[in-house]
Amino acid sequence: MIIGPENRQCPGCGSKRVRLSHRRRLDLLLSLFLVRPFRCRDCYLRFRGLYIRLVL
Numbered sequence: 001m002i003i004g005p006e007n008r009q010c011p012g013c014g015s016k017r018v019r020l021s022h023r024r025r026l027d028l029l030l031s032l033f034l035v036r037p038f039r040c041r042d043c044y045l046r047f048r049g050l051y052i053r054l055v056l
């Protein structure tokens with residue numbers, strides 16, 4: 001199961017063209033809790049969300 005940029009939706013415009021954003025110092029800390037920064041390619045909104053990658 002993967003909850004990543006591939007199947008994530010922008011909370012601003014609803015676009016699915018979302019990619020992982022660059023991590024800053026705070027984001028390195030948040031990544032311990034599986035929270036990663038994303039950015040929408042359409043409206044350039046930056047947001048954070050769970051990023052879970054489980055290999056079954």
Ligand SMILES: [Zn+2]
Pocket residue numbers: 010011012013014015040041042043044045
């Ligand atoms: Zn958007």
